[in-house]
Amino acid sequence: MSETHSDIPGPVPAETPVPERGYSMGREKLMLFLRNAMGVFGLILVLLFFASAIFAPLFATHDPLAMDIPARMSGPSADHWVGTDQLGRDTFSRVLYGGRVALKIAAIGVTVALTTGLILGMVAGFGPRWLDNLLLLVFDTIRSFPTVVLALAAVALLGPSLELVLTIVIVTTIPGYARLARTSTLALKNTEFILAERSLGASTARILFVHIMPNVIGPLLILAAMDVPVVVTIEAGLSFLGLGVQPPTASWGTILNEGYLIIRDTPWMVIAGGIPLVLTTLGFTFLGEALRDVFDPKLRRGR
Amino acid sequence: MTKITQTRRGFLQTAAIAGAAGLTGTFPGISWSAEGDTLTVRFDREMESLDPGFYVGGHPPNDVNWCIMPALVHFGMVDGQASWVPSPYVESVEVVDSTHIDFTLKQGLMWSNGFGEVTAEDVAYSYDRMTESEWKGDYVAYERTEVKDKYSGTIILNQPFAPFMNLTLASGTGIILCKKATEEAGGKYTIEPPATCGPYVMEHKQAQYVRLRPNPDWTGPLPAFANIDCIFVTDSEAGALAFEAGELDCAKITSTSYARYLKETPPGAALTVAGALQYMWMGINIENPKLSDIRVRKAIQRAVDIDSIVQGAYSGTAEPSYGIICPGLVGKRDAAGYSYDPAEGKALMDEAGVSGLNLTLRTLNSPERLLAAQIIQVNLAQIGVTVEIIPLDSGPFWEMGQESKGDTYKDMELWIMRFGAGPDPYEATQWFIRDQVGVWNWERWSSDEFEELYKQGIGETDQAKRHEVYVRMQEIMEETGGYVWLTHEPEVFIHRDDIDAKFAPSGEMQMAYFAPK
Numbered sequence: 001m002s003e004t005h006s007d008i009p010g011p012v013p014a015e016t017p018v019p020e021r022g023y024s025m026g027r028e029k030l031m032l033f034l035r036n037a038m039g040v041f042g043l044i045l046v047l048l049f050f051a052s053a054i055f056a057p058l059f060a061t062h063d064p065l066a067m068d069i070p071a072r073m074s075g076p077s078a079d080h081w082v083g084t085d086q087l088g089r090d091t092f093s094r095v096l097y098g099g100r101v102a103l104k105i106a107a108i109g110v111t112v113a114l115t116t117g118l119i120l121g122m123v124a125g126f127g128p129r130w131l132d133n134l135l136l137l138v139f140d141t142i143r144s145f146p147t148v149v150l151a152l153a154a155v156a157l158l159g160p161s162l163e164l165v166l167t168i169v170i171v172t173t174i175p176g177y178a179r180l181a182r183t184s185t186l187a188l189k190n191t192e193f194i195l196a197e198r199s200l201g202a203s204t205a206r207i208l209f210v211h212i213m214p215n216v217i218g219p220l221l222i223l224a225a226m227d228v229p230v231v232v233t234i235e236a237g238l239s240f241l242g243l244g245v246q247p248p249t250a251s252w253g254t255i256l257n258e259g260y261l262i263i264r265d266t267p268w269m270v271i272a273g274g275i276p277l278v279l280t281t282l283g284f285t286f287l288g289e290a291l292r293d294v295f296d297p298k299l300r301r302g303r
Numbered sequence: 304m305t306k307i308t309q310t311r312r313g314f315l316q317t318a319a320i321a322g323a324a325g326l327t328g329t330f331p332g333i334s335w336s337a338e339g340d341t342l343t344v345r346f347d348r349e350m351e352s353l354d355p356g357f358y359v360g361g362h363p364p365n366d367v368n369w370c371i372m373p374a375l376v377h378f379g380m381v382d383g384q385a386s387w388v389p390s391p392y393v394e395s396v397e398v399v400d401s402t403h404i405d406f407t408l409k410q411g412l413m414w415s416n417g418f419g420e421v422t423a424e425d426v427a428y429s430y431d432r433m434t435e436s437e438w439k440g441d442y443v444a445y446e447r448t449e450v451k452d453k454y455s456g457t458i459i460l461n462q463p464f465a466p467f468m469n470l471t472l473a474s475g476t477g478i479i480l481c482k483k484a485t486e487e488a489g490g491k492y493t494i495e496p497p498a499t500c501g502p503y504v505m506e507h508k509q510a511q512y513v514r515l516r517p518n519p520d521w522t523g524p525l526p527a528f529a530n531i532d533c534i535f536v537t538d539s540e541a542g543a544l545a546f547e548a549g550e551l552d553c554a555k556i557t558s559t560s561y562a563r564y565l566k567e568t569p570p571g572a573a574l575t576v577a578g579a580l581q582y583m584w585m586g587i588n589i590e591n592p593k594l595s596d597i598r599v600r601k602a603i604q605r606a607v608d609i610d611s612i613v614q615g616a617y618s619g620t621a622e623p624s625y626g627i628i629c630p631g632l633v634g635k636r637d638a639a640g641y642s643y644d645p646a647e648g649k650a651l652m653d654e655a656g657v658s659g660l661n662l663t664l665r666t667l668n669s670p671e672r673l674l675a676a677q678i679i680q681v682n683l684a685q686i687g688v689t690v691e692i693i694p695l696d697s698g699p700f701w702e703m704g705q706e707s708k709g710d711t712y713k714d715m716e717l718w719i720m721r722f723g724a725g726p727d728p729y730e731a732t733q734w735f736i737r738d739q740v741g742v743w744n745w746e747r748w749s750s751d752e753f754e755e756l757y758k759q760g761i762g763e764t765d766q767a768k769r770h771e772v773y774v775r776m777q778e779i780m781e782e783t784g785g786y787v788w789l790t791h792e793p794e795v796f797i798h799r800d801d802i803d804a805k806f807a808p809s810g811e812m813q814m815a816y817f818a819p820k
Contacts, residue, residue, distance in 0.1 A: 069615045087677060247673055265559075
């Protein structure tokens with residue numbers, strides 16, 4: 001590397017924070033976030049989502065698998081708060097347990113996709129040109145495949161299961177993160193602090209994980225928050241089609257599907273399966289947008 | 304609301320009367336009324352084959368075939384009961400004696416694609432060919448067809464076979480093909496008949512529709528509806544909604560919809576039960592190592608609560624089943640040899656020394672069957688069996704037990720199966736003989752006594768003895784531990800009440816006979 005690179009303008013490196021300034025910046029951003037009413041509302045919904053899923057066994061009024069056929073398709077009552085399904089199972093308890101499936105898919109799916117996408121994106125952005133081209137080709141190939149069609153084909157070959165849904169979610173969301181990470185890495189690749197690190201003889205791994213990653217991960221986390229509802233609805237959609245979780249496991253998608261079949265007899269299952277999906281989507285979207293506004297002012301729209 | 308119900312017993316009585324009428328030649332012929340408008344109906348699945356020798360499931364292949372292909376007899380209604388009647392393709396059909404049936408075709412019925420007239424040769428070719436087909440069981444008593452002249456001949460049976468007219472000729476297996484066209488097509492076809500002859504011609508778009516349009520070469524009586532649009536709506540709830548929205552004139556509905564419509568039928572609609580000639584059971588692969596101990600299989604039989612399935616999955620509209628012979632038929636059992644007793648089941652499991660058993664339960668991916676599967680899953684948990692439900696689409700489902708279609712049959716453990724039956728007990732038993740192991744006998748058992756009784760049942764004319772034969776055959780099946788009898792599900796259609804809708808007792812629409820009231 002030559003000194004001429006020092007003339008190239010680049011973003012201010014993030015790895016030289018002044019502690020006091022960071023503290024005050026953090027506080028400032030927290031205040032900024034708390035002033036965003038939609039963001040706080042989103043955060044509450046997200047916390048509710050996590051709490052209801054994690055503590056489902058505590059909140060559930062019934063065993064979600066226990067059948068009570070004489071009480072089938074009943075409406076809300078003191079015993080069954082939002083009624084029962086065709087086999088007399090308590091819908092409220094099943095919705096709570098269904099949240100666990102959604103949470104599992106969202107947490108594992110988004111985490112794995114984010115990590116893999118981040119690493120692959122940084123490698124593509126920082127690595128040799130041929131590797132970049134190859135990875136881009138792979139990302140674009142996957143992105144060009146409609147998710148549901150890919151899922152249908154995979155299920156036809158391998159049979160439906162939660163693991164398969166998870167795999168499909170991960171595979172189809174990786175390219176989004178990887179693309180974003182790659183672009184940010186490319187922008188950083190020739191900045192002074194990276195060139196300095198190189199000239200000091202730092203290994204590629206050190207440069208990537210210690211210097212580039214902290215600068216890249218912020219927007220990715222915001223994207224991840226926005227992606228959670230997408231992942232949850234993919235799972236619900238596939239389960240609705242009978243391609244996701246298998247009976248008797250409850251998922252919001254299967255509850256919606258079973259509810260749809262008896263919607264003319266009782267609308268409560270569709271309502272009970274639909275509301276958490278709506279609230280989760282709203283919660284993560286509001287939270288993601290608020291985070292974006294706070295941490296990435298450049299992306300603010302109309303402000 | 305109009306509710307028309309055909310019982311099997313009544314059907315058989317009428318069949319006998321019609322048979323006698325056929326002998327004396329007094330039976331009134333059927334004619335289609337004047338040309339009308341368009342009829343729109345629901346088909347619940349795509350057809351694998353229209354070939355009468357190789358179709359799977361009567362509805363919808365037979366619904367189509369009866370509109371575009373010749374047959375000597377059709378199902379008709381006499382005094383409110385279903386029976387065989389001469390079709391519009393014949394001058395006469397006469398049962399001469401217990402092994403001879405004379406027929407004379409109408410002249411001037413032309414095959415499509417320039418294959419000439421429908422002749423007695425075509426009839427002989429079609430029936431001879433059936434003896435080598437997947438439906439050869441229906442032709443077990445068929446010897447040959449003697450062609451007298453271009454239009455007439457005699458069907459000769461090798462032994463008296465009571466159900467021949469209703470089961471063999473009037474059902475989908477009695478369709479007549481064009482000899483020349485079929486031979487040119489290689490002797491077999493799937494969903495494009497090489498030549499057709501009927502009041503309609505077919506236009507088919509995969510998984511979308513079958514359109515039946517007037518056949519300009521047709522010289523027979525004209526059906527009431529000039530056009531029929533058959534729309535593939537696989538989702539039964541969507542089918543019911545489409546009917547209510549006025550998009551369909553007739554739709555097959557599920558038990559859940561039936562139960563709802565029984566409480567409140569939409570204005571201008573009528574419900575028709577086209578029969579309960581369906582028998583559903585849970586099959587157990589007796590060759591699977593996990594299930595080779597008969598005590599385990601008997602424990603499973605005792606652990607399944609049929610009443611819960613009838614109520615939970617079928618809203619109380621299906622009848623509990625005690626065998627493969629359907630309600631109204633000779634040989635129908637009044638009770639099974641076991642009853643719901645999970646405690647006894649658990650004791651049998653303990654006696655067999657089996658615990659922590661994990662089994663798969665394969666089923667068609669339809670709402671009722673998934674509900675039934677989930678009830679079975681909960682039931683079997685009571686005797687310590689963990690069940691994993693595997694829902695399958697119709698393609699892989701119907702192939703899974705067939706040795707010719709792969710090795711899945713070896714992995715099969717439990718599955719929910721439903722067959723449609725003909726109006727004679729013989730029809731249901733033919734799928735479980737030794738030759739059918741690995742074809743349709745997926746439970747993979749065989750018995751010398753069963754084979755003997757099978758032959759005896761065909762030729763037996765004494766109804767009381769016949770009843771005993773078929774009851775014993777079902778006992779043998781049950782004693783293998785390979786069967787948990789589930790339900791007889793009714794085939795129900797909802798249709799406009801200003802349409803006189805006609806159905807075969809096996810649950811197919813006879814669309815060419817539909818007419819405005």
